[in-house]
Amino acid sequence: MPLPASKTSRAPRHTRSIVAQAFERDDGLWDIDARITDTKPRIVELASGLRAPNEPIHDLWLRITIDTQLNIVDAEAVSDSVPYPGYCDTFGVAYKKLIGLNLIQSFRHNLRERLAGIQGCTHLTELSSVLPTAAIQAFAGDVLPTRDGENDDENAQPPFQLDRCHALRRDGPAVAKYYPRWVTKPSAKR
Secondary structure (H helix, E strand, C coil), X not given: CCCCCXXXXXXXXXXXXXXXXXXXXXXXXXXXXXXXXXECCCCEEECCEEECCCCCCEEEEXXXXXXXXXXXXXXXXXEEECCCCCCHHHCHHHHHHHCCCECCCCHHHHHHHHHCHHHCCHHHHHHHCCHHHHHHHHHECCCECCCCCXXXXXXXXXXXXXXXXXXXXXXXXXXXXXXXXXXXXXXXXX
């Protein structure tokens, strides 16, 4: 369902697109390719020159390679369009600092420590923040068992997705309906 129509007239001024794709590799590792693109529907005057309408101001790519424990084993970044050519696009190698991080163990904190501010590119670092959820979505059902529609055996662990969002909180109605074995009583504090 789309958002409701705006109650006032408006004109488009900027579009930011973020796309993340996951690929299972032949060697047992996974690649997460992420891209961020910024465009404006008008001529933009930058210090480095004019950009035509809808010509990317930013068109940046980031690839991480992860193992099935969500450890980053390789990373690379490239910049196809930047506002300051010859400057913004010269330090993709900085994103090698992601190697060794785990996507679900303090990733965003460690990301900021290694690549915030002048240590990295604001846009690539922001793009990096989508990597954990992109990887989890990629792994769901393949690496991480969701057990949707399965009857759990007595010794099974709860499905990994429980208690990771409001809808799938263990004391909520969605878990009661779809995962009744794992439902808990609502807590008094909410």
